Amino acid sequence: MQRFRGPIDLHAHSSVSDGTESPTQLVRQAAEAGLGTVAITDHDATAGWSAAAEEARRVGITLIPGMELSTQVQFASVHMLAYLFDPANEALQIETARIRAARLTRAEEIVRRISRDYDLTWDDVLAQTTPDATVGRPHIADALVARGHAPNRSDAFAGILHWRRGYTQPHYAPDPREGVRLVREAGGVPVLAHPGTRGAEAVIPAERLRVLVDDGLFGLEIDHRENLPDAKRRLRELAARFGLEITGSSDWHGSGKPNRLGENTTSPEVLEKLIAEATGSAPVYPEITGR
Numbered sequence: 001m002q003r004f005r006g007p008i009d010l011h012a013h014s015s016v017s018d019g020t021e022s023p024t025q026l027v028r029q030a031a032e033a034g035l036g037t038v039a040i041t042d043h044d045a046t047a048g049w050s051a052a053a054e055e056a057r058r059v060g061i062t063l064i065p066g067m068e069l070s071t072q073v074q075f076a077s078v079h080m081l082a083y084l085f086d087p088a089n090e091a092l093q094i095e096t097a098r099i100r101a102a103r104l105t106r107a108e109e110i111v112r113r114i115s116r117d118y119d120l121t122w123d124d125v126l127a128q129t130t131p132d133a134t135v136g137r138p139h140i141a142d143a144l145v146a147r148g149h150a151p152n153r154s155d156a157f158a159g160i161l162h163w164r165r166g167y168t169q170p171h172y173a174p175d176p177r178e179g180v181r182l183v184r185e186a187g188g189v190p191v192l193a194h195p196g197t198r199g200a201e202a203v204i205p206a207e208r209l210r211v212l213v214d215d216g217l218f219g220l221e222i223d224h225r226e227n228l229p230d231a232k233r234r235l236r237e238l239a240a241r242f243g244l245e246i247t248g249s250s251d252w253h254g255s256g257k258p259n260r261l262g263e264n265t266t267s268p269e270v271l272e273k274l275i276a277e278a279t280g281s282a283p284v285y286p287e288i289t290g291r
Contacts, residue, residue: 002272003285004062005036007265011068011081011193011221011249012038013256015130016048018138020254022130023048027055027063029254033261037271037283039064039083039249044096044103046087047132053284063284064271068193070099071179075170078192078204080179081221081247084278085188092186095174100134102172107135113167114140114160118149137161137168138256153256177215184216187280191219191247196231203234206241213242218274223248223264245270 013019014026021029023040026048030038038061040052049065056063066083085092107125114120120143128142129135141156150156161168174182176192183190192212196203209217221227222235223246239246248264251257275283 002268004268004271004283006268007035007262008037008268008271009035009250009252009262009264010037010039010064010066010083010191010247010266010271011041011224012252012261013042013068013254014040014048014052015254016045016132017042017068017134018136018253018256020256023052024055026252026254027052027061028059030261031059031061035061035262037062037064038261039066039081041066041068041081041083043068043134043136044070044099045132045134049087056284057287060286062286065281065284066188067096069096069179069183069190070103070171070173071176072170072173073176077170077173078176078179079194080176080183081191081193082179082183082186083189083191083274084281084283085183085186086280089182089186089280092182095178095182099171099173103134103136106169106171107137107140109169110137110140110161110167111143114144118144118147118160120144120147120149138253142256154258176212180212180215180217187278189218189274189277190216191221191245192217193221194224194226194251195220196222196224196227196235198231199228200230200234203231203238206238209238209242213244217244218277219245219247219270221247221249223266224251225259225263226251245273 124143
């Protein structure tokens with residue numbers, strides 16, 4: 001029997017990574033937005049799971065514990081959503097700790113470079129974080145806004161933090177194949193996050209996608225505001241070709257991005273399949289049946 005309700009949003013961030021709201025606030029706002037199910041998917045971190053679970057039980061919605069795992073191909077970022085894995089899995093813990101440490105080192109170097117031309121310090125960046133946050137470029141963007149160097153986070157990314165300006169640099173992340181393997185070995189279910197943001201020409205080649213499918217890739221996050229229309233068409237063709245499931249999500253970051261909870265959703269049928277494949281952890285179901 002299906003224990004969760006829709007609408008279903010499988011991609012949202014809290015202040016544990018680069019969102020502006022706490023895990024508790026994330027779940028509360030998901031309930032207020034009318035969602036029946038929401039996933040917490042902070043970057044390379046699971047520290048928000050416990051607080052989010054407690055709030056989900058209180059407000060009466062289902063929580064899907066997850067994470068957005070950083071991977072890359074030749075320094076090109078490839079994000080991978082991981083759902084219902086074992087957060088105590090040693091191999092995954094070691095890899096995410098390494099990624100977070102590399103991101104921190106990169107963030108410090110980016111701030112050092114920016115400070116040559118703008119009034120910005122590392123303390124400015126830390127002031128935009130919470131104690132358990134994975135410090136990264138979004139916090140630098142917020143610091144630039146606070147210092148008056150950009151009107152908002154989006155403009156900071158389009159301006160000072162754009163790669164063409166020369167201040168940013170890549171950080172360590174595993175290959176996508178290793179990402180899929182780590183997630184599956186931890187009992188989780190992997191989905192490529194927003195894989196069409198650069199248009200159809202930049203969509204993952206079919207031969208590379210086939211390898212990931214053979215390794216255990218579950219699906220593609222196609223219904224996402226940043227995927228371009230021509231890329232969505234191509235991705236749907238690839239999903240049909242390889243038998244991949246299609247998810248839809250908001251990629252909510254609170255006030256850090258314009259994305260709104262529930263603006264894209266996942267079908268109950270897909271979530272049922274995802275839950276059935278997971279062996280690492282379970283959804284957090286509400287203790288009450290309504291609000």
